[in-house]
Amino acid sequence: MPSIDVCFSPELLHLYDLKGKAVVAVDILRATSTMVTAFAHGATDIIPVMKLEECQAYAEKGCLIAAERDGIKAEGFDLGNSPFAYMDGNVKGRTIAITTTNGTRAIHLSMEADEIIVGAFLNLQAVVEHLKELQLDVLVVCAGWKGKFNLEDTLYAGALAERLQDDFAFENDATLASLHLYQTAKNDLVSFLRQSSHVRRLENLEIHKDIEFCLQHDTYDVLPVWKNDKLVDLAVKELKS
Amino acid sequence: MPSIDVCFSPELLHLYDLKGKAVVAVDILRATSTMVTAFAHGATDIIPVMKLEECQAYAEKGCLIAAERDGIKAEGFDLGNSPFAYMDGNVKGRTIAITTTNGTRAIHLSMEADEIIVGAFLNLQAVVEHLKELQLDVLVVCAGWKGKFNLEDTLYAGALAERLQDDFAFENDATLASLHLYQTAKNDLVSFLRQSSHVRRLENLEIHKDIEFCLQHDTYDVLPVWKNDKLVDLAVKELKS
Numbered sequence: 001m002p003s004i005d006v007c008f009s010p011e012l013l014h015l016y017d018l019k020g021k022a023v024v025a026v027d028i029l030r031a032t033s034t035m036v037t038a039f040a041h042g043a044t045d046i047i048p049v050m051k052l053e054e055c056q057a058y059a060e061k062g063c064l065i066a067a068e069r070d071g072i073k074a075e076g077f078d079l080g081n082s083p084f085a086y087m088d089g090n091v092k093g094r095t096i097a098i099t100t101t102n103g104t105r106a107i108h109l110s111m112e113a114d115e116i117i118v119g120a121f122l123n124l125q126a127v128v129e130h131l132k133e134l135q136l137d138v139l140v141v142c143a144g145w146k147g148k149f150n151l152e153d154t155l156y157a158g159a160l161a162e163r164l165q166d167d168f169a170f171e172n173d174a175t176l177a178s179l180h181l182y183q184t185a186k187n188d189l190v191s192f193l194r195q196s197s198h199v200r201r202l203e204n205l206e207i208h209k210d211i212e213f214c215l216q217h218d219t220y221d222v223l224p225v226w227k228n229d230k231l232v233d234l235a236v237k238e239l240k241s
Numbered sequence: 242m243p244s245i246d247v248c249f250s251p252e253l254l255h256l257y258d259l260k261g262k263a264v265v266a267v268d269i270l271r272a273t274s275t276m277v278t279a280f281a282h283g284a285t286d287i288i289p290v291m292k293l294e295e296c297q298a299y300a301e302k303g304c305l306i307a308a309e310r311d312g313i314k315a316e317g318f319d320l321g322n323s324p325f326a327y328m329d330g331n332v333k334g335r336t337i338a339i340t341t342t343n344g345t346r347a348i349h350l351s352m353e354a355d356e357i358i359v360g361a362f363l364n365l366q367a368v369v370e371h372l373k374e375l376q377l378d379v380l381v382v383c384a385g386w387k388g389k390f391n392l393e394d395t396l397y398a399g400a401l402a403e404r405l406q407d408d409f410a411f412e413n414d415a416t417l418a419s420l421h422l423y424q425t426a427k428n429d430l431v432s433f434l435r436q437s438s439h440v441r442r443l444e445n446l447e448i449h450k451d452i453e454f455c456l457q458h459d460t461y462d463v464l465p466v467w468k469n470d471k472l473v474d475l476a477v478k479e480l481k482s
Contacts (some may be wrong), residue, residue, distance in 0.1 A: 008390055012252055015388045147256045149249055151414040171438035173392040180425050181418055197412035 003137045004164055006157040006174040009144040010102075010109050018112035022136040024119040024127060024160065025110055027143035028152040029202060030081045031068075031103025033120040033214040037083035039233040040122075040220035042092030046231040048104040049097055058097030064090075066098040071205050082210050083122075095230075102143035107226070110141050118224035118231060121156060125218045126235060128163045138168065140178075151181070151196045152215075155189060158182025159217070189215045244378045245405055247398040247415040250385040251343075251350050259353035263377040265360040265368060265401065266351055268384035269393040270443060271322045272309070272344025274361040274455040278324035280474040281363075281461035283333030287472040289345040290338055299338030305331075307339040312446050323451050324363075336471075343384035348467070351382055359465035359472060362397060366459045367476060369404045379409065381419075392422070392437045393456075396430060399423025400458070430456045 007016055026032050035046050049055045052067055052074060059065045059078075066079035073080025079091075081100055098104065110116050114136060119127045131138055140160060142153035158178035161170060170176065185192035190212055193199045202211060223234040248257055267273050276287050290296045293308055293315060300306045300319075307320035314321025320332075322341055339345070351357050355377060360368045372379055381401060383394035399419035402411060411417065426433035431453055434440045443452060464475040 008249065009253060011256065012250060012389065015252065145414070148253065148413075149415045149418065151418060154414075154418065171436065171441065172389075173386070173395075173437050173439065174390045176436050177390065177392060177395065177418070177422055180422055184421050184425060195412065195417050196414050198414065200412060 001167070001169045002135055004140070004161055004168040004170050004175055005138070005172050006140045006142065006154070006178050008142050008149045008154065008174060009147055010106050010141065011147045013109050013141065016139055018110060018139065019114070020136065021113050022115040022117060022131060022134050022138050023110040023113040024117045024138060024140045025103070025106045025143070026119045026140060026153045026156045027100065027103030027106060028120060028156050028214055029198065030083060030210055030214055031098070031100040031143065032118045033122055034081055034083045034086060035098070035118050035224055035231065036120045036123045036220055036222050038086040038091050038096055039222040039224055039236070041086050041089070043086070043094055043096050044232070045095040046224065047095065047097045048107050048231065049099050050104055050108060052099060055097050055099040063095045063097045066096055068100045070101065071202055082207060083213055084210065102145060106141045106143040113139070116226035119156060119160065121159065121215055121217050122219045123222045124159055124163070126221050126223045128160065130223055130234070131164060132167055138164070145198050150198055152193055152199070154178050155182050155185055159186070242408065242410045243376055245381070245402055245409040245411050245416055246379070246413050247381045247383065247395070247419050249383050249390045249395065249415060250388055251347050251382065252388045254350050254382065257380055259351060259380065260355070261377065262354050263356040263358060263372060263375050263379050264351040264354040265358045265379060265381045266344070266347045266384070267360045267381060267394045267397050268341065268344030268347060269361060269397050269455055270439065271324065271451055271455055272339070272341040272384065273359045274363055275322055275324045275327060276339070276359050276465055276472065277361045277364045277461055277463050279327040279332050279337055280463045280465055280477070282327050282330070284327070284335055284337050285473070286336040287465065288336065288338045288470070289348050289472065290340050291345055291349060293340060296338050296340040304336045304338045307337055309341045311342065312443055323448060324454055325451065343386060347382045347384040354380070357467035360397060360401065362400065362456055362458050363460045364463045365400055365404070367462050367464045369401065371464055371475070372405060373408055379405070386439050391439055393434055393440070395419050396423050396426055400427070
């Protein structure tokens with residue numbers, strides 16, 4: 001039986017051996033939720049990059065460029081980090097270069113893994129089914145908040161663990177903590193997260209609607225995975241093949 | 242109102258500014274529980290050191306020497322890491338040099354703090370009262386397990402947060418998670434922790450009695466703090482002064 005483990009911060013990733021594993025990278029508020037939304041609305045590829053300038057350079061190659069810094073859209077970019085900005089047909093058939101504070105970093109630090117999957121509550125079941133097929137050991141890599149532990153990514157890890165618990169082994173403390181926290185919170189994730197400083201910070205930016213959206217489960221049948229230096233939607237590829 | 246925050250691993254300590262703060266270093270299984278027990282049974286000072294050889298050298302200075310590696314007493318030392326080994330009058334009036342896998346490291350990495358306090362369930366209320374008097378911002382530094390998150394230290398952080406919640410501010414996610422986990426677990430900490438791999442590993446070493454003992458609350462009125470390059474029991478000093 002394969003196993004599932006959770007890494008609460010990119011700052012702890014050096015303690016884990018990623019070889020032979022499937023990584024699920026998660027940044028619920030809002031990088032990975034937004035990527036999933038973009039694929040659901042027809043984006044063909046997403047290129048996550050670390051730096052604003054690097055991201056900006058992709059505009060010349062015909063890409064849409066997206067950037068968020070400290071919770072708001074960076075100046076001079078087509079898109080920010082709100083999933084609602086990706087829904088009006090503007091991303092259909094396009095490649096998006098995106099840079100975000102925490103989420104991009106989690107993906108880039110996970111390159112040693114056999115497979116990197118982008119996870120969000122929005123595509124929870126799609127990831128669950130893919131992991132059951134893969135039969136690799138799983139490590140959920142939480143983007144965290146500037147290197148520190150955050151609740152929303154942990155709750156996602158707990159949701160994934162709950163759905164995988166009959167098929168994946170876990171005795172490690174991070175997965176147990178994630179599962180218990182999710183089971184405490186799941187009846188009302190929005191209220192539970194309202195205690196958190198990061199969520200309060202985001203609510204001050206008037207993105208309460210974003211938060212409620214990003215906590216919805218199983219909205220999209222989308223499976224972003226890392227292939228040839230970018231993210232593609234494996235659910236679409238599988239339909240086409 | 243001062244604040245309380247929780248750092249889940251020494252590997253994350255570089256993300257926190259310790260200046261002006263009180264650190265509560267915790268390694269429930271078993272370094273800090275054992276230190277608290279040693280003071281309760283009359284030890285005068287405890288010198289935590291990183292390396293076995295360094296620790297061994299203290300024998301020549303008339304110290305008792307204590308060492309644990311991978312859960313068992315290291316060869317050639319007077320004492321291991323079981324609190325029960327410190328109870329038969331053998332530590333009364335003695336200085337103990339001790340090295341342990343995770344706990345010593347948490348203390349040594351916290352030297353920037355204004356005050357370092359050794360916390361365990363065994364002396365929970367003594368630490369609570371001291372922190373209320375100090376009125377400094379508090380950071381609980383969990384020793385973790387080889388750099389990774391562990392449940393027992395997190396539950397201690399949650400117990401401390403529960404008792405301090407009327408007097409200390411916390412909005413950060415690590416403290417919220419610790420508090421929720423403690424409130425889920427507190428009616429039966431032993432059973433809750435039995436799911437954890439670290440506790441299973443320790444139970445294989447037949448130290449179930451140690452685990453039950455280390456989870457007892459408020460057994461000792463002991464307050465180990467860092468003064469002049471060693472730990473002393475501030476509760477005793479205060480009685481004497």
